[in-house]
Amino acid sequence: MALKRENQANRQKEHWQPPPCIALSGLRRFFDLQAGTVWNDLVPLLAKAEGTLLDAGCGAQPYRPLLPPGVRYIGIDQLSAEADFGYKTPHTIYYSGDRWPVENGVADTILATETLEHVRDPRGFIAEAFRCVKGGGRLILTVPFSARWHYIPRDYFRYTPSGLNMLLAESGFTDVEIYARGNSVTVASLKCMALALPFLIPQADSLFERFAYMMAGALMLPWFLFFSVLGNISLAFAGGDDCLGYTAVARKPKS
Ligand SMILES: C[S@@+](CC[C@H](N)C(=O)[O-])C[C@H]1O[C@@H](n2cnc3c(N)ncnc32)[C@H](O)[C@@H]1O
Structure with a gap:
């Protein structure tokens, strides 16, 4: 399809x-x-x-x-x-x-x-x-x-x-x-962080949806933090x- x-x-x-x-x-x-x-x-x-x-x-x-x-x-x-x-x-x-x-x-x-x-x-x-x-x-x-x-x-x-x-x-x-x-490592880190951001800072209309996004965001937090650190380290290159x-x-x- x-x-x-x-x-x-x-x-x-x-x-x-x-x-x-x-x-x-x-x-x-x-x-x-x-x-x-x-x-x-x-x-x-x-x-x-x-x-x-x-x-x-x-x-x-x-x-x-x-x-x-x-x-x-x-x-x-x-x-x-x-x-x-x-x-x-x-x-x-x-x-x-x-x-x-x-x-x-x-x-x-x-x-x-x-x-x-x-x-x-x-x-x-x-x-x-x-x-x-x-x-x-x-x-x-x-x-x-x-x-x-x-x-x-x-x-x-x-x-x-x-x-x-x-x-x-x-x-x-x-x-x-x-x-x-x-x-390119900074760019890859930025894009990986960007995947998590809509979950960490949800902008859905309904309260229920926002709550669901935030739950998923909590699971993605270690991912977000890892790529934040990697992105900042990559700036040395x-x-x-x-x-x-x-x-x-x-x-x-x-x-
Ligand atoms: C993404 S914001 C950047 C604002 C700020 N310079 C910064 O670094 O956070 C883009 C800015 O460009 C301004 N802008 C867009 N077209 C413009 C133009 N033709 N002349 C002057 N400013 C313009 C917008 O009004 C807006 O404030």
Whole structure:
């Protein structure tokens, strides 16, 4: 009998959605390998930030605590962020359209974490980053690679290092560096953990169903913990061809 498959073109939401990334406590970073590895990459990068940092698509501003004191922070996000992503964060400039609500060359650093895959016009977005960063300033981008389709239907793309390199170079950025976050063991661990998550954090409508899921979740807890530890250990090894995602850093030439 042929498998009856759902038409994915018409999907409007996820079957199960993880809790939103608000504050990134150490515990959350250990169990959320995506956010944890973004955090690990940003620690040394943001420690060097000076002047003004513009966080584009800032969501709940989870990486703002990594900024050294004295760095001016500007968070910008789309007006639709609350309806589409559940974010309504104080001290954020909400705007509509493609032009960022800031002047040319306002920032020494532009940060955009886990945002580019949600942007309909990535070339336009990177061109805005180029416009808004000072000559000599940096763009720091993170994107997922092995990640499930999320925030459906507003998750449009996955980027490879080749694609990122091309987009950044086309916009005029130079000194491009792209690093993989994790490797194939990290990806396998993430996927094994993901199997258990809907049972550990059930989102079924009826109380009975939730209870049944939680019972199954209790049985899966050792599995979840094992792969959490394995995933974190795997981060000691390099990756590239398969990984959780990429962190890219690029510079706008001085002149
Ligand atoms: C997955 S969230 C990431 C939020 C935050 N940067 C983080 O790392 O947790 C994606 C964000 O991208 C924003 N976004 C989507 N399209 C955008 C665009 N064209 N320009 C700016 N932000 C955009 C969304 O509103 C949302 O806040």
